Amino acid sequence: MYRYDEFDHAFVSSRVDQFRDQVERRLSGELAEDAFKPLRLMNGVYLQLHAYMLRVAIPYGTLSSRQMRMLAHIARKYDRGYGHFTTRQNIQYNWPRLSDTPDILDELASVEMHALQTSGNCIRNVTADHFAGAAADEVADPRPYAEILRQWSSVHPEFSFLPRKFKIAVTGAERDRAAIQVHDIGLHLKKDENGRIGFAVYVGGGQGRTPMIAKKIRDFLPEEDLLSYTTAIMRVYNLHGRRDNKYKARIKILVHETGAEELSRQVEVEFAALKDTELKLPEADIQAISTYFAPPALEPRAEGWESLARWKKTDAEFSRWVHQNVQPHKHPDYGMVTISLKPIGGIPGDATDAQMDAVADIAEEYAFDEIRVSHEQNLILPHVALADLEPIYRALVVAGLATANAGLITDIIACPGLDYCALANARSIPVAQEISTRFGAPERQAEIGELKIKISGCINACGHHHVGHIGLLGVEKKGSELYQITLGGSGDENTSIGEIIGRGFEPEKVTDAIETIVDTYLGLRNDKSETFLEAYRRVGPQPFKDALYGGSAQEAA
């Protein structure tokens, strides 16, 4: 993985010193809140309902054991013993004292981490496929390009005060696990007919109050043009983005109002002027960065096949976990392990300090010291020998991390919602917990199959409800919570925005409504191989409306 050079160390360290001085001046009264607020936000410090919140960047979701142990240490020393992994592959702490934040950032810097650009109208943490560098279906590892974008975008003077925040995602496989079509820029790494590496470029996707699917404006951009073309997009956005209206300031609105064709034309004009400048990526630089992401030396471990088969025969729960949480690796003797942060009835994405330490220990002993955070709020061990799955599973059981539900109905994404968030209108976590408990039986989950439920506590859609197969949006109506249900959303290579199915449900009725939807699906699917999403796309919303509202047009309106 990427290691800081002298410049990186000096830069992050100087930012910590700068912020320490700013916090001291704030606490002494020398700096007023209005002056301080943008400074703390630039360093990832928000004010939420109960306390400050610190959002720590995990670039493209990649962590070492040493870094994970530091996250555990911070949870233990400065917070209340836990952290929340987010849909942006970051981690949030819910209870840090403002006065402690410089020390926290100092400790983070000691393991090459920071909280820069996790807030504000700048280019945020660049996200990537959580199986990058390991997936069997990958064309190339997207992380070197994500790292190049991270370096280029860090305190970029031209792009630090954009009309609004800006999110970039990169995937290296046809199967999109990074939801690139709901990002401001989505990059799909691919090869052309000559075997050259480049990108399909998508622009103007996003969720929030106006969900939009990104438009493809380039089918193939050579890799050396990554920064010049991205700069061209940013310049067009920076110039024409709607600074007059916060709700229309994202690039998706600009793309929508301008039209993808015209926007593409404007980008190409900028690009023509930038193409052969210093922004052109030298092959040597790409190679140098790629070296950091070289896969570990994976020795043949063919003995794993036999032992895995034996263990699966003797332990049904282990077998279920392998079936659900282990995916094929490039190397046939290895697998990619999803460590579910979705215990039945638990809080999606939360991990205690002890659990973080346990994952760090396991990664160090068995998984080449590498951990990923997925945008689905789980942790990943990308390189695990099949021969080591059994001891890893045993260790995860002890840590309470062996839930076998990756991709199933209880693998729910949920934002912090009104339990923590100052922007939320309704709670997300208790809704997720109740659904998880209702559907928690392993046999029932297996019968239902792949089904992604995503829950947001407000229209900002941090819980990605628009792209949930079943999405839940919490709203406040007459002082009470109400949950609007959308169906048919998807955040993969066939991205779709979910459709509102009808009137919302009160908190005590929402789990019943989900059960009605699931039962309707089970009753109408062609066979078990037809997933919820496939079935929904085949039959449309009507059977679900009929089941939920008895066919009453008024109810479903």
Place this chain on the structure above:
Amino acid sequence: MVNKVLTANRLSDGISVWLDASGNWVEQLQQAFIARHAEAVTALEATGKLAFDDNKVVDANVVDVEEVNGTLRPLRMRERIRAEGPSIPYAAGYNGLAGPNFAA
């Protein structure tokens, strides 16, 4: 008139606080000073602004409350959660507010 209390977040640690009758910022809503008439509300608003300007607190707001059997209850759920903490168990030793005392 709807009764009101003054709430904010403490500058140093961000913890939710309420103004009591002695002019202190306390961590319990139940100890808050209740404004029952317009002049008292105006005084609370002025106090909040002063405390903000003095860098004691941030995000100072006057919020609506009702008294139910001698217990203060904010009218908005957001404020009830601010007063009582997350409605879910989230960490060792914390049992959340899913119990009978929390009225969503």
